[in-house]
Amino acid sequence: MVLLLCGAAVHSFRFDELIKYVDDHQEEYVQTLREWVAVESDSSDVTKRAELYRMMDMVGEKLRKMGGKVELVDIGEEQLPDGSSLALPKVVTAQFGSDVNKPTVCVYGHVDVQPAQKEDGWATEPYNLTEINGNLYGRGASDNKAPVLAWIHAVEAFKDLPVNVKYLIEGMEETGSNGLDAMIKSQKSTFFSDVDYIIISDCGWLSKRPALTYGTRGNCYFFAEVEGPKQDLHSGVYGGTVIEPMTDLIGILDTLISPSGTILIPGIRDAVAPFSDEEWKMYQDIEFDVESYREKIGVEQLMYNNKVELLAHRWRHPTVSIHGINGAFSAPGTKTVIPAKVTGKFSIRQVPDMDPAVVEKQVTDHLHSVFAKRKSPNKLKVKMIIGAKPWLADIKHSLYEAGKAAVKRVFNVDADMIREGGTIPIARTFQDVTEKSIIMLPIGGFDDGLHSQNEKMSRDLKMKNSI
């Protein structure tokens, strides 16, 4: 990442000296990461909010010590389901250098994490960074604490920065960046006024080859609630006399996807941008082993066995996942219950040129239509909870040229040009609000286990490149 700072500016510097400095300070960097991982900054759990506040303070402190102009920006409160409200973690902004003759680069990152418990199947304590064979295991290690620290330490390593650098570090990314959109909009003509480029490293490589990311899928997350009886009923006592909400819910969820994975919601695939020959060619050049991917996931067969098709369905075609049901019996064991109100949760990853508002209407209309055909006395409510847009960058932009040059210099290979199957809504917000150019430069490895058990960050990025 150090290189990218240079790529973005015309400036000479001693590369070897910088590399040596970084190597000499590696243990300090790992120690800081250890301290950050130790903070259980799980933004999805309101009982952990104090830890999240502490995490933001630590980020501010770190940047302040380096001589940055730091602010902790209040972004308001979130409303909890019980009617109470809770302060959102402040957003940390920082500035290093304000030379009007230099371009200004803004680095975005987040320091909140997904939930993790050892019982989920972790081999080590998730909040105790543990090194095994050069891999540093811990929740948030790769998503996104180490990448944030990498950008911070890169600036620290420079004696004379070739660009002005700004940071924007948030603490609510894992739950939808609540409050951040408004903050970005409100600072459009202040904090962002002199920003030329925005860099995001909240993503990972695809293989052992370094990559640059130029697109992400969006996410339309739906709740489909079917409500019947006033309260849960004993299935022995009442079974056979009521149309059960679970039967209805299962019935309508079963109309979303075909057994082979085709989305069955009418119209949903119409807006998808056609797959060009140029894209096909680019996908073919990407370093990606389908068989390793299959083995890693541990399934007997993937949806597609061909590299291009598989990557295309991962990145630039929409997909539906059914995540689960709230309100039904979900524990181990047996319970003879007719759940009274059940909420099916599913999401559609959308891609250019789909529009969340259109997707919302298509899904809602479809579900109400199939539900109506059931002639059920129960009630259906469909609601889109998240409507995050996809993002796509122009890979011919100078920012990507700089990224490619930087990767080439450090790793001596051409970067794979990749997309993300997941959603990084902030990229789209930056693009729409600030109208600045954005690049995603992944620092995490392809096997880092984001959102999963045994998340890790490898100590040596080059290790991944040992093809």
Add this chain to the structure above:
Amino acid sequence: MVLLLCGAAVHSFRFDELIKYVDDHQEEYVQTLREWVAVESDSSDVTKRAELYRMMDMVGEKLRKMGGKVELVDIGEEQLPDGSSLALPKVVTAQFGSDVNKPTVCVYGHVDVQPAQKEDGWATEPYNLTEINGNLYGRGASDNKAPVLAWIHAVEAFKDLPVNVKYLIEGMEETGSNGLDAMIKSQKSTFFSDVDYIIISDCGWLSKRPALTYGTRGNCYFFAEVEGPKQDLHSGVYGGTVIEPMTDLIGILDTLISPSGTILIPGIRDAVAPFSDEEWKMYQDIEFDVESYREKIGVEQLMYNNKVELLAHRWRHPTVSIHGINGAFSAPGTKTVIPAKVTGKFSIRQVPDMDPAVVEKQVTDHLHSVFAKRKSPNKLKVKMIIGAKPWLADIKHSLYEAGKAAVKRVFNVDADMIREGGTIPIARTFQDVTEKSIIMLPIGGFDDGLHSQNEKMSRDLKMKNSI
């Protein structure tokens, strides 16, 4: 219930005196119930096992204090899914009187309960018996702690018992009475040798009119497990490349029941005993208001609007309920996960003359057949976890004549002759193993909320009879 003891024997006693004694001691009875409800004897949760052991000790102690000959019978261990084993709660047996000139009545009951948490939607703390308008709210109040205590206090109230009384109280009923069948078989020629009649009060009235129960449905409870990836996956990163276990599970669960409630599993309804004219006539005489039932459940429309059809589908036709899914996302909020292994839980209430072994084969064959058609790379395992048979008594037996007489004396109305939609497998075991006559005499009210939120026992049975 006091009356039934008399109905079963030729004996004179002072009815008014007995009623007064019971009324005078009512607060003590409620206090004992409060103490019993306070024990979280949830047999489905192995972490609560110590509470269950304590509950059985309390039952033994109570009966011992009354002068009974009490035993806590070791019924062995249960195997847990992780390979370890756990002692089953002991079965309490007790004996009051051994006069060979008197008949011997054995009362069966259970003191374990279904799970309950205030967050499930209880208005009061489920394990803190709370009185509101003469109703005593608490988990297990009606199912089955108060009925067990009613039988205990009935014996306590008698100065001179007209019959010998035995008790058999267990602690695993809610999870299938693990270990009890073997215990009954092993004590057939000892504990049960002098038993003439068996009484079960693990059921409820149908309406405000008192009832006697002569049949129950059986229960075949199934787990259908679909396993795919090695571990949960991020739906953004992996969605579109794997056939998701949830899609498969939803797909096969959707083939069990039609939208109107018809079971779609081939062959399943073939063995059901035909509905006779005599039955039809008897059903027509039962006090049951379809509209009140509908209102109480709180649905806009029931499966059947006709009383006879509704009761028939509640009691003597099979039905399928889908209870929930284990392994999927079930919490409130949004989680973008592809669950790796999901287990659908459903049960079929079966009726005479269906056979659980046949049902198991029909369900397993059906699910494997529809799953095979999906050509999924995932793995399906189908397992019948509970296979409890239905039970049917001869309502012309002298035990039912005694029951009718007792109801008539206390309430001055004819008892409704009803069946239970739920399963009381022990009735069938008693019948098959001991070959004794069995009667079910419900003590719980029609609106007690068994297995549901806000379970309660009314303080005054007559209240329910205020037609």
